[in-house]
Amino acid sequence: MKTLLLKKEEVRSLISMKEVISTVEEAYKAFNSNQVVQPDYIGIHLPPPRGEIDFKLSYYMANEVISMKASSGGFNDNPAVHGVPSGMGTILLFDGKSCALICVMDGSLITGLRTGAAGAVSVKLLARKNSRKVTSIGTGNQARMQIRAISEVMNIEEIHAWDNSPDTLARFKADIEGEFGIPVSMASSKKNGG
The missing domain is CATH 3.30.1780.10 (ornithine cyclodeaminase, domain 1)
Incomplete structure (x- = not known):
């Protein structure tokens, strides 16, 4: 064999x-x-x-x-x-x-694909059917994979994101908006999302 x-x-x-x-x-x-x-x-x-x-x-x-x-x-x-x-x-x-x-x-x-897919399966089965917003705490490679996967099972209209690195957060915003055309709101705190 x-x-x-x-x-x-x-x-x-x-x-x-x-x-x-x-x-x-x-x-x-x-x-x-x-x-x-x-x-x-x-x-x-x-x-x-x-x-x-x-x-x-x-x-x-x-x-x-x-x-x-x-x-x-x-x-x-x-x-x-x-x-x-x-x-x-x-x-x-x-x-x-x-x-x-x-x-x-x-x-x-x-x-990376499997971890993103696990998030998408959770969203598919557990999220409200009219959900259109996603929040990401952390904006590294796994966060990007999660967005790619969730976009396969949900119509994402808005993303709220936080990261302890402002540079990583800014790159995430630019990359995701460029790849998907979905607006990304950058949160100043993981507590209040704004």
């Missing part, structure tokens, strides 16, 4: 946010129906200035696939010192029948 190797660009070309939202919703239903075996994750905190690495494992009975994700974060010196991101992820897929390794793929994009 051959092992497929997928780089980040290849992963990006194979999936869309809409597909990920549908898959995350299916995964929640499968987990709730006891079709998923998912032990607690294991994490290792490394001595400063380094961060941590987590290992997450699951088995989905319906498609006989075992997945393992290794994801790191908090390695803030990485870009300058090592020329790699401060957080990275890798996903391994195994055939559940033979335990043969069937795929190794970059997990950074999938992690």
